[in-house]
Amino acid sequence: MEALKRLEAVLSETLFGQEAVIRTLLATATAGGHVLFEGLPGLGKTLLAKSFAQASGLSYRRIQFTPDLLPADVTGTLVLRDGAFTFQPGPLFAQVVLADEINRATPKTQSALLEAMQEGAVTIAGERHALPSPFLVLATQNPVEIEGTYPLPEAQLDRFMAKIEITNPPRTVWMRILSEEPKAPEPVVDADAFHEARARVDQVRVSSAALEAVTNLALLAAEHAALRFGVSPRGAKAWLRLAKAMALLGGRAHVDWEDLRRAARPALIHRLFLTEEAEFEGITPHQVLEELVQKAMPSITPR
Incomplete structure (x- = not known):
């Protein structure tokens, strides 16, 4: 694009x-x-x-x-x-x-x-x-x-x-x-560019392995002892669609593991709610998310 x-x-x-x-x-x-x-x-x-x-x-x-x-x-x-x-x-x-x-x-x-x-x-x-x-x-x-x-x-x-x-x-x-003072931007796109891009996001392909990874994380989150409840279907869909948009911006017609990894934190971090016990122990949502990503997608190396 x-x-x-x-x-x-x-x-x-x-x-x-x-x-x-x-x-x-x-x-x-x-x-x-x-x-x-x-x-x-x-x-x-x-x-x-x-x-x-x-x-x-x-x-x-x-x-x-x-x-x-x-x-x-x-x-x-x-x-x-x-x-x-x-x-x-x-x-x-x-x-x-x-x-x-x-x-x-x-x-x-x-x-x-x-x-x-x-x-x-x-x-x-x-x-x-x-x-x-x-x-x-x-x-x-x-x-x-x-x-x-x-x-x-x-x-x-x-x-x-x-x-x-x-x-x-x-x-x-x-x-x-x-x-250096930041430059005041001039318009370089318009609303039609976003409508076109959103239509192209729908066409980005997702493998069965990627769908399985998203499902794995949602199920693991629901069972995690540090979380009050897991990731909702809306949250899982948001993660997957954000990964598809990441792929599109990267010039790819399919979602790869790196797209899922990049999209996981912004899409999921605000959807993980810790139990009182976990907060008392100093556990953070970021730690829980990293653990979930590693278990759901073992091939991804954390940064």
């Missing part, structure tokens, strides 16, 4: 040293999913979301989530005009929506995104309103803040195809960050 390669190159000139993050974002967008960015402030989460929309030629709106934000502030509401009620769309009606600091809003407001993320529409006063296509939610949250936050419930987390963890760039990139 030459168009997506151009987009990847442009974004690499905006967020330095985060090539893996950019590739995962593009794969998720190509697969038709939504992204939850997690990282400390100042690492470029908002910059990447805005730059992605600009370079993609897609409409963009940012919603700053706060405790006093109401569901109608997100979805829109009915307003009285000339003696009749008409629907006033909220900021959710854009192709790329940045839900900034999503865990600062109350669960009621967070839940306003559920229908939009699942069905690409919102229902106001019994009337359904379709959202633009393609529709992509990019949410951000700080992994260490607890004060004044509302953790996302399992049902909300499950609507994100990928959780992308952004960490500090390597030492070699710091000088570039400090001495």
Whole structure:
């Protein structure tokens, strides 16, 4: 996909040293999913979301989530005009929506995104309103803040195809960050490129061995002593579709083991919920996921 390669190159000139993050974002967008960015402030989460929309030629709106934000502030509401009620769309009606600091809003407001993320529409006063296509939610949250936050419930987390963890760039990139201003991207693709790419993701082949590996991991997760419950069918499908998008971006017509490995962490890490005993013992979801991947796909060597 030459168009997506151009987009990847442009974004690499905006967020330095985060090539893996950019590739995962593009794969998720190509697969038709939504992204939850997690990282400390100042690492470029908002910059990447805005730059992605600009370079993609897609409409963009940012919603700053706060405790006093109401569901109608997100979805829109009915307003009285000339003696009749008409629907006033909220900021959710854009192709790329940045839900900034999503865990600062109350669960009621967070839940306003559920229908939009699942069905690409919102229902106001019994009337359904379709959202633009393609529709992509990019949410951000700080992994260490607890004060004044509302953790996302399992049902909300499950609507994100990928959780992308952004960490500090390597030492070699710091000088570039400090001495060079990122370029404001120009549009290099359009909505049609994403529609075409999503259709091509459907055509990527998956071997029976790959399907068996996904099944193995789901069954192992359900029986793992450190987890409250396993990976849902939605989560397994998200992992497989993200791997297919990774293959497409890599120029392959089939999913290989490396595609599954690359897709496992962003697709599954936010779907693994530890028991209280495991948390007390210091076990992390990352450790559990690595163990599950190794057992489900023994031929893969961990990084």
